Amino acid sequence: MELFHTLQGEGFHTGKSAVFIRLAGCDVGCIWCDVKESWDANEHPEVSENYIVDQVLSYNTKFAVITGGEPTLYNLTSLVNxxxxxxxxxxxxxxxxxxxxxxxxxxxxxxxxxxxxxxxxYKLADELKVVIYHPSDLEWALEHQKKISNKECQLYIQPEWSKMDTRMPLIINFLKENPKWRLSVQTHKFLNIP
Ligand code: SF4
Incomplete structure (x- = not known):
């Protein structure tokens, strides 16, 4: 769908210069999705892996983030290699x-x-990032934490952008009670960058 150089805005790698590779197509359909234009892959052109790699290498960073849409709809082995x-x-x-x-x-x-x-x-994740839209999502986050088998997995709670003001008091209490979890906010939205 698009490829752009910006800063990683959220989660563990927040603040790092990164090229984002946004692949079109999504099989999830979140009601609060902020990239609904990514859902239909047919609305976006097909490009080759080599084109993507050349584009990534044209920027002054060695950090790429593959996102979507839902990028696991594609076999990414060759591109990642x-x-x-x-x-x-x-x-x-x-x-x-x-x-x-x-x-x-x-x-x-x-x-x-x-x-x-x-x-x-659950055994592959390096980072578990749970978006909080409804208050019950905090309990739901703990259910996922129980299933994570990678002891080094980083745990993040992130308020959904439109609900941030109303959910933050609950999130702050959650983080005080569950110190293994950390706060992630969408810094790119505060900064109005991609
Ligand atoms: S692109 Fe991401 S946020 Fe949007 S519907 Fe798909 S999984 Fe949800």
Missing amino acids: KLKQNNVYTAIETAGTNHFSDNLDWICFSPKKFKNPKESI
């Missing part, structure tokens, strides 16, 4: 709804209530 052959550290943002290659450097798993993830994601 090509990026890594060029020393590009490659991360993914996914709801974990499909099986995917394990050659990625960083897997940010952001589960969504609108479609269950594959069980395999």
Whole structure:
């Protein structure tokens, strides 16, 4: 759908210069989705892996984030290998709804209530980032934490942008009671950058 150089706005890698590779197509359908224009892959042109790699290498960063849409709709093994052959550290943002290659450097798993993830994601995730739209999402976050088997997995609670003001008091209490979790906010939206 698009490829652009910006800062990673949220989660563990917040603030890092990164090229975002946004793949079109989504099998989840969150009601609060802020990139609904990504949902229909047919509305966007097909491009080759080599084109994507060349575009990434044209920017002054060695950090790529593959996002969507839901990027696990695609077999990414070859693309990720090509990026890594060029020393590009490659991360993914996914709801974990499909099986995917394990050659990625960083897997940010952001589960969504609108479609269950594959069980395999729980042992692969480097980062669990739960978006809080409804207050019950905080308990839901803890349910996911119990299933994560990677002891090093980073845990993030992130208020959904439109609900941030009303949910923050609950989130702050949650973080005080659950110190393994950290706060993620969408800094790119505060800064009005992509
Ligand atoms: S998974 Fe991501 S792209 Fe798909 S609907 Fe949810 S927020 Fe939007």
